[in-house]
Amino acid sequence: MPQLAFAHSFWESFDVLEKPVKSGVRKAMKKFQALTVAELYADKGLHLEAVENARDARMRTIRINDFWRGVVLAPDDGSDVFLLVNVVAHDDAYTWAAKRLYTTNAVTRSLEVRNVVAIEQLTPALEKAATAAPSLLFAKYSDTVLRELGLDQQVLRAVRTVIDKPQLEAFGTLLPEDQFEVLQYLAEDFSPEAVYRDVVAVRRPSRTASSSEADKSLAVAIANTASRITLITGPDELADALEKPFAAWRVFLHPSQRRVAYRVSYSGPTQVTGGPGTGKTVVALHRVKHLLGRAPTTRILLTTYTNALAATLRENLSLLLDGDRALLDRVDVTTVNAYARSVVTRVENKAPAPLGEREERELWQRVVKKLGLPWTEQFLAQEYRNVILAQDIRALDVYAAAVRRGRGSALSRARREQVWAAVELFTSMLRDRGAATHLQLCSLAADLQAGATPSYAHVVVDEAQDLHPSQWRVLRGAVAPGNDDLFLTGDPHQRIYDTKVSLGSVGITVKGRTSRLRINYRSTEEILTWSTGLLSRVAVEDLGGEGNDSLAGYRSLLHGRRPQTEGHGSEQAEVSALVERVQGWIAQGIRPSEIGVCARFHTLLDKVYDRLGAAGVPVVRVKADPHPDTEGVRLASMHAMKGLEFRCVAVLGVTASAVPFAREVTPAGVDVLQHDADMLRERCLLFVACTRAREALAVSWSGAASEFLPPQR
Numbered sequence: 262m263p264q265l266a267f268a269h270s271f272w273e274s275f276d277v278l279e280k281p282v283k284s285g286v287r288k289a290m291k292k293f294q295a296l297t298v299a300e301l302y303a304d305k306g307l308h309l310e311a312v313e314n315a316r317d318a319r320m321r322t323i324r325i326n327d328f329w330r331g332v333v334l335a336p337d338d339g340s341d342v343f344l345l346v347n348v349v350a351h352d353d354a355y356t357w358a359a360k361r362l363y364t365t366n367a368v369t370r371s372l373e374v375r376n377v378v379a380i381e382q383l384t385p386a387l388e389k390a391a392t393a394a395p396s397l398l399f400a401k402y403s404d405t406v407l408r409e410l411g412l413d414q415q416v417l418r419a420v421r422t423v424i425d426k427p428q429l430e431a432f433g434t435l436l437p438e439d440q441f442e443v444l445q446y447l448a449e450d451f452s453p454e455a456v457y458r459d460v461v462a463v464r465r466p467s468r469t470a471s472s473s474e475a476d477k478s479l480a481v482a483i484a485n486t487a488s489r490i491t492l493i494t495g496p497d498e499l500a501d502a503l504e505k506p507f508a509a510w511r512v513f514l515h516p517s518q519r520r521v522a523y524r525v526s527y528s529g530p531t532q533v534t535g536g537p538g539t540g541k542t543v544v545a546l547h548r549v550k551h552l553l554g555r556a557p558t559t560r561i562l563l564t565t566y567t568n569a570l571a572a573t574l575r576e577n578l579s580l581l582l583d584g585d586r587a588l589l590d591r592v593d594v595t596t597v598n599a600y601a602r603s604v605v606t607r608v609e610n611k612a613p614a615p616l617g618e619r620e621e622r623e624l625w626q627r628v629v630k631k632l633g634l635p636w637t638e639q640f641l642a643q644e645y646r647n648v649i650l651a652q653d654i655r656a657l658d659v660y661a662a663a664v665r666r667g668r669g670s671a672l673s674r675a676r677r678e679q680v681w682a683a684v685e686l687f688t689s690m691l692r693d694r695g696a697a698t699h700l701q702l703c704s705l706a707a708d709l710q711a712g713a714t715p716s717y718a719h720v721v722v723d724e725a726q727d728l729h730p731s732q733w734r735v736l737r738g739a740v741a742p743g744n745d746d747l748f749l750t751g752d753p754h755q756r757i758y759d760t761k762v763s764l765g766s767v768g769i770t771v772k773g774r775t776s777r778l779r780i781n782y783r784s785t786e787e788i789l790t791w792s793t794g795l796l797s798r799v800a801v802e803d804l805g806g807e808g809n810d811s812l813a814g815y816r817s818l819l820h821g822r823r824p825q826t827e828g829h830g831s832e833q834a835e836v837s838a839l840v841e842r843v844q845g846w847i848a849q850g851i852r853p854s855e856i857g858v859c860a861r862f863h864t865l866l867d868k869v870y871d872r873l874g875a876a877g878v879p880v881v882r883v884k885a886d887p888h889p890d891t892e893g894v895r896l897a898s899m900h901a902m903k904g905l906e907f908r909c910v911a912v913l914g915v916t917a918s919a920v921p922f923a924r925e926v927t928p929a930g931v932d933v934l935q936h937d938a939d940m941l942r943e944r945c946l947l948f949v950a951c952t953r954a955r956e957a958l959a960v961s962w963s964g965a966a967s968e969f970l971p972p973q974r
């Protein structure tokens with residue numbers, strides 16, 4: 262009986278197939294486990310046939326259904342492993358297969374694939390362009406050095422034309438995998454010796470396997486390619502492999518990601534930034550894996566912003582650690598607020614009830630009224646949060662002398678006394694209710710932790726950009742200062758809550774230990790360019806509060822349609838168009854759960870919910886924490902889109918009166934700095950919503966469009 266193996270390139274195409282196509286693949290695969298080679302070739306339903314004009318004579322296609330073909334590499338050397346490499350729409354399958362050539366890497370002995378036709382076509386033109394280039398990316402490495410790392414003649418010639426990293430990444434999908442990876446590491450300035458040790462030698466079959474080294478069969482090359490090919494030995498294994506979600510990041514990190522995640526040790530807090538979709542969360546997960554491996558009993562706190570994101574982190578960590586309970590039990594995955602609450606409960610046996618946003622606003626309104634103050638509730642709430650809690654001010658005298666960073670309105674001593682009285686009234690009203698805001702709870706937890714032995718050896722923080730100083734204080738107290746204490750990942754361009762923080766002031770100094778990720782693995786370049794355009798004319802403060810951050814060099818390797826923007830005469834018309842769009846996506850084969858629809862307000866989402874439901878489209882709200890397998894278009898507020906991703910995203914209601922939301926923006930006349938900060942936050946919120954899209958983004962409004970959108974022609 263022949264054996265069956267799957268290339269990872271296959272999983273990437275399989276993951277996005279519709280259910281009936283997937284079941285067609287399963288059916289075809291079962292034949293490979295049930296029939297002999299001769300029977301496979303004779304099978305009428307399978308249509309195992311050669312590809313005309315193929316550059317690799319071993320290329321075959323199989324029939325999945327009328328529309329889809331599987332591409333298979335068939336052994337021609339007497340060995341018996343068939344490699345399923347891709348599932349492609351019928352017409353494209355033959356062209357795709359004809360251009361590919363599989364070869365065995367001279368050094369690693371792994372099977373690699375290249376788009377041989379594209380490389381041949383591109384190289385002469387690139388060689389011409391390279392003669393005029395001021396410098397070439399790999400000029401400092403001799404042919405001998407590159408050959409010793411596994412580069413063959415064709416790749417060597419192509420590589421001599423590469424000018425910079427973006428060009429290398431663009432070339433990447435054409436090049437054989439092991440050779441491309443070597444080049445990526447060299448481009449990140451790893452020495453050839455380090456690349457040989459860490460990338461090449463680890464793949465090389467061991468000397469003791471000399472019999473297989475001499476054996477040049479396809480089966481041996483496949484066995485040598487464990488990092489990219491899954492060999493299936495039984496029916497259970499087949500079912501298991503076809504059920505499990507595949508994520509390339511579990512296997513391959515880009516060198517710039519690996520360098521950060523697997524650095525042996527950092528001498529203190531470390532910060533990783535990068536635009537949306539650059540793999541910050543992935544890097545945080547790999548860092549946890551690395552830290553777990555460094556000592557057998559240490560405990561790690563892994564935090565993020567919302568419960569939903571914490572649940573996803575937990576799931577992905579389990580996948581990364583292969584479900585190893587002993588390791589998983591050493592990691593607490595939670596939100597900072599939940600962690601703070603657990604500290605308070607542990608020490609005091611109970612914790613105040615958390616106060617919701619709306620209740621907090623109402624309470625401030627009552628304070629304003631009761632004391633007859635000249636400010637809005639928003640002004641007071643921000644003063645309390647951004648000045649008093651942020652600086653951990655506990656006494657009027659300290660407040661009276663405080664520098665009110667980020668606030669643009671002067672407050673005299675008499676005015677500050679009034680604010681202080683308001684804060685005292687607010688906190689006493691809360692105490693009477695047995696309640697506290699989340700930030701007060703964090704502040705309390707930080708106090709309670711002081712002097713106690715920290716619970717964790719390491720704290721890893723994802724979505725770090727929105728944490729408030731009180732939250733940083735509680736995290737600072739969760740781990741003793743020292744090597745590998747804190748590992749932070751975040752993107753200042755995705756700051757959607759009102760926080761300004763100087764990390765230094767809360768005892769977290771990342772100087773000399775910062776890195777940036779630049780390649781986006783989520784969205785197409787078209788979506789990225791459009792979305793970053795939303796922030797093109799604004800300055801964004803960096804994570805630590807010490808300067809500005811930039812998205813320079815931020816790019817994607819994927820391409821697709823440009824985002825669609827559309828204005829409507831009424832909200833009703835906008836929702837109708839949305840229903841049609843969603844139906845269109847589903848008709849194209851997108852599963853409802855791969856579609857995200859978001860808006861600034863829940864009122865609009867309620868209408869969408871009803872209309873999609875009435876049209877027979879399954880729909881669920883993200884805030885109901887649906888299981889990933891639950892069918893249904895995901896509906897979420899823009900805030901709740903943080904950290905999520907979907908193949909298709911519709912951002913609705915990007916209307917002048919809603920984005921920015923006037924109630925959330927301090928009038929410039931009241932406080933100009935706060936006004937600017939509020940406007941930036943609203944703009945970033947739209948940016949976050951749009952950058953959740955992998956393949957398709959649609960942005961719509963009714964009436965006048967939001968001022969954040971590019972002018973409509």
Ligand SMILES: Nc1ncnc2c1ncn2[C@@H]1O[C@H](COP(=O)(O)OP(=O)(O)OP(=O)(O)O)[C@@H](O)[C@H]1O
Pocket residue numbers: 508509510513514515518535536537538539540541542543544752755781782783903904905906952
């Ligand atoms: N090296 C990689 N290879 C393949 N896919 C990757 C890689 N790194 C990340 N990804 C994928 O890219 C997507 C974005 O990754 P991730 O969520 O970690 O980015 P992020 O920087 O945390 O994004 P955001 O800031 O927008 O929340 C995910 O689908 C992830 O699986």
